Amino acid sequence: MLKDVSFGQYYPVRSFVHNLDPRLKILFLIAYIVAIFLAKEFLALGICAALLVFGVAFAHIPAGKVLRSVKGVLFLVLFTAAINVLFYRGKTVYWEWGIFTVTFEGIMTSAFLVVRLFLLVICSSLLTYTTTPVALTDGLESLLTPLKWIRFPVHELALIMSIALRFIPILADETDRIMNAQKARGAELDSGGLAKRIRAVVPVLIPLLLSAFRRADELGDAMDARCYTDGKHRTKYKKLRFSWRDLIVFVLIAALVAGVSVMRVYPVFAL
Amino acid sequence: MKALEFSGVCFSYGESERPAIEKLDLSVEEGEFVALLGHNGSGKSTLARLANGLLTADSGQISVFGRPIDGKNLFGIRRDVGVVFQNPDSQAVASIVEDDVAFGAENVGLPREEIGDRIGFALRAVGMEEFRTATIARLSGGQKQRIAIAGVLALRPRIMILDEATAMLDPRGRREIVEVVKKLNEEGITVLMITHFMEEALLASRAVVMNCGTVAMEGTPSEIFERHEELLKYNLVLPRIGYLCRRLREGGIRVSDTLDIGTLAKEIASCVS
Numbered sequence: 001m002l003k004d005v006s007f008g009q010y011y012p013v014r015s016f017v018h019n020l021d022p023r024l025k026i027l028f029l030i031a032y033i034v035a036i037f038l039a040k041e042f043l044a045l046g047i048c049a050a051l052l053v054f055g056v057a058f059a060h061i062p063a064g065k066v067l068r069s070v071k072g073v074l075f076l077v078l079f080t081a082a083i084n085v086l087f088y089r090g091k092t093v094y095w096e097w098g099i100f101t102v103t104f105e106g107i108m109t110s111a112f113l114v115v116r117l118f119l120l121v122i123c124s125s126l127l128t129y130t131t132t133p134v135a136l137t138d139g140l141e142s143l144l145t146p147l148k149w150i151r152f153p154v155h156e157l158a159l160i161m162s163i164a165l166r167f168i169p170i171l172a173d174e175t176d177r178i179m180n181a182q183k184a185r186g187a188e189l190d191s192g193g194l195a196k197r198i199r200a201v202v203p204v205l206i207p208l209l210l211s212a213f214r215r216a217d218e219l220g221d222a223m224d225a226r227c228y229t230d231g232k233h234r235t236k237y238k239k240l241r242f243s244w245r246d247l248i249v250f251v252l253i254a255a256l257v258a259g260v261s262v263m264r265v266y267p268v269f270a271l
Numbered sequence: 272m273k274a275l276e277f278s279g280v281c282f283s284y285g286e287s288e289r290p291a292i293e294k295l296d297l298s299v300e301e302g303e304f305v306a307l308l309g310h311n312g313s314g315k316s317t318l319a320r321l322a323n324g325l326l327t328a329d330s331g332q333i334s335v336f337g338r339p340i341d342g343k344n345l346f347g348i349r350r351d352v353g354v355v356f357q358n359p360d361s362q363a364v365a366s367i368v369e370d371d372v373a374f375g376a377e378n379v380g381l382p383r384e385e386i387g388d389r390i391g392f393a394l395r396a397v398g399m400e401e402f403r404t405a406t407i408a409r410l411s412g413g414q415k416q417r418i419a420i421a422g423v424l425a426l427r428p429r430i431m432i433l434d435e436a437t438a439m440l441d442p443r444g445r446r447e448i449v450e451v452v453k454k455l456n457e458e459g460i461t462v463l464m465i466t467h468f469m470e471e472a473l474l475a476s477r478a479v480v481m482n483c484g485t486v487a488m489e490g491t492p493s494e495i496f497e498r499h500e501e502l503l504k505y506n507l508v509l510p511r512i513g514y515l516c517r518r519l520r521e522g523g524i525r526v527s528d529t530l531d532i533g534t535l536a537k538e539i540a541s542c543v544s
Contacts, residue, residue: 010366012406134370159364166366169408215361221325222362225354226375226422227346237373237386 009169011129017059018130021246022139029127031253035260036119044263045115051256052123059130069125070118077117084110133165135238142240155230163219171212178207272336274430274461275299275322275352280331282317282484291317293484295331299430299463304456306472306492307465309481310506315465318481319434322463323352336429350379353423357435359415368394368410368418369403375426386425393421396458397451413444417451430461437466449474469496469510470530480505493528 017025032048039045056066090105128136141158148154179189182203189200276298283290291314299305309315320326321333324345333340335348356362365371369390376386394400397417407415416436423431433452437445445468453474456462464471472478478495480488482505488495495502499509499517512530519526519539526538 010406012367012404132370133366162366163364166363166407170360215358218356218358218361219364221320222354222356222419223364223374224325225323225349225356227349227378227426228374229346229378233380234377235380235383235386237370237377237383237390239383 009128010132011061011065013060015058015060015130016245017055017126019243019245020130020249021240021242022131022135023142023240024242024246024250025127025131026136026139026143028249028253029123031257032123033120035253035257036116036123038257038260038264039116040264041267042112044260045112045119047259048256049115049119051252052119052126055126056122059126061126061129065129066122066125070121073117073121077114080117081110081114084113133162135240136165137162138236138238138240155234167212167215170215171208174211175204175208178204178211272301273298273334274301274303274336275463276332276334277318277321278332278334280321280328280333282321282326282329290329291484292321292328295485297479297486299461301336301429301461302456302459303477304453304462304475305464306475306478307463307481308467308469308472308478308495308507309465309487310467313481313505314484315481316434317484319354319432319463319465322430322432323349323354325354346379350426351428352430352432353426353428354432354434355416355419355423355436357438359412359419359439362419363407363415363422366406366408368399368405368407371407371418372421372425375422379426389425389427390421393424396424396455397421411444412440413447416440416444416448420448420451420455424455428460430463431455432463432465434465435467436464437468437471445471467507469507469513473528473530480507496528 032052036045036048039048056063085102085106086100088103088106088109089101090103092104093101094104095102131139137158140161141154144152144154144157183189187200187203189197189204191197192200277295280292280295281290282292293314295314295318297318307315307318317326321328322335324340327340327342335351338344338348340348363371364374372390372393373386376389381389390403391400394403397420399414399417399421402410402414402418407418410418419436420431431452433448437448440448449471452462452464462475464475466472472495473492475492478488478490478492479486480495480502487505488498488501496509496513497517499513502509510530512532512535516526516528516530516535524539524542526535526542529535529538
């Protein structure tokens with residue numbers, strides 16, 4: 001289960017999308033999310049989806065990898081969709097039982113919701129697949145630079161984020177190991193009622209927390225030993241550059257947001 | 272010139288606790304390869320942390336190339352004294368090899384082109400050039416430790432301390448690290464290798480045995496191994512093959528001091544024929 005943790009994992013290949021400026025990729029992600037929530041009809045959403053399919057194709061990310069990122073939220077999305085279908089009050093009623101009603105409008109709304117959430121997850125993971133954590137945090141640091149004026153520790157925040165991203169696979173591995181160790185001592189982690197399962201998680205969480213602290217300590221020493229003091233005297237090896245590629249994608253995304261906004265006001269097919 | 276010198280150093284972690292380092296005198300010459308042996312709790316890791324200012328001595332003096340460590344010159348001291356730690360998974364700051372190797376060089380504020388050059392130099396030195404853009408999480412333990420060494424090398428230290436850097440590796444990873452360290456020493460870097468593997472001590476020009484926070488034995492690795500009864504007192508056991516070498520020699524068969532089975536087998540074969 002934990003081997004599937006794909007969030008925040010960089011997929012190292014060379015591609016058009018990998019080479020985009022991380023600052024723009026972060027802004028694109030925000031713009032894209034705005035676009036999919038502005039989209040009110042399937043045509044608009046379809047255009048968003050098509051753009052994302054192009055994005056994935058240009059990023060040379062295998063489809064399986066993309067689908068795996070969706071798998072993690074599949075249950076949550078389907079659960080939300082089911083609730084929506086059963087409780088949405090619409091005009092065209094297909095089925096009714098007690099407080100539950102299934103209506104045409106309900107089905108449409110939840111279908112929308114499912115597509116939106118999937119696009120959201122795929123787009124976010126496209127960002128992390130194609131951007132190294134360092135580039136991502138460099139981009140974020142650069143975007144948040146104005147906050148330095150109010151003495152907000154932007155550099156420290158960026159470093160904390162990149163370390164957190166780096167430790168996800170390590171702690172996932174560690175969780176696996178601790179779970180196996182507890183199972184070997186007779187812990188039942190996969191059976192019993194909900195309350196019992198929650199109680200069974202405690203002996204996994206505590207060693208995990210302890211080990212995270214120990215690792216933090218060791219990493220702190222290793223950073224000190226490599227002359228880390230603060231962000232003030234540091235230089236950066238990688239410099240962020242804006243290129244023609246970024247311009248193309250910028251135009252595309254701007255067009256998308258504009259198009260979707262227009263379609264919101266003048267729908268092509270009214271729902 | 273003395274690369275590293277401890278004189279009368281004492282250190283304890285807490286007020287009430289037994290001191291981890293007690294009246295320690297030790298000096299390492301420039302270009303030397305010293306193996307530091309000792310059982311758990313003998314104070315060897317504390318010594319590594321004192322040597323680059325991660326810990327501050329309670330009393331006594333520690334000097335690096337003649338400069339005593341005080342609170343003000345830590346930055347310079349740490350540029351000269353690189354430390355590689357035990358756990359391959361908790362030393363890297365970044366997820367990608369080159370970003371991690373760059374970390375130290377970025378910290379000291381080098382210009383960008385220089386950092387690029389140093390990444391190349393450091394990765395070449397540990398034989399990992401082709402992994403420059405690889406994800407660290409996908410590397411083997413030995414490769415991760417070689418990246419850790421490269422991260423330290425990017426600062427161009429004059430002394431390299433390995434604090435049980437091979438303890439969590441498999442035999443192959445251990446061999447990789449030992450070869451890299453040997454090569455670095457031949458290129459002029461002073462090496463202090465803290466280990467509890469006796470095999471690794473054989474590579475050193477001098478071996479120091481620590482016990483209860485102070486130096487218990489000192490000499491060439493062969494001399495130290497010769498005194499194996501004494502080693503036992505400090506909870507250090509010579510590998511069986513080491514005993515075999517001794518017994519063969521006592522029996523008049525001239526074999527060299529080795530802990531490598533292949534070498535010993537060849538030597539015995541040449542004696543017999």
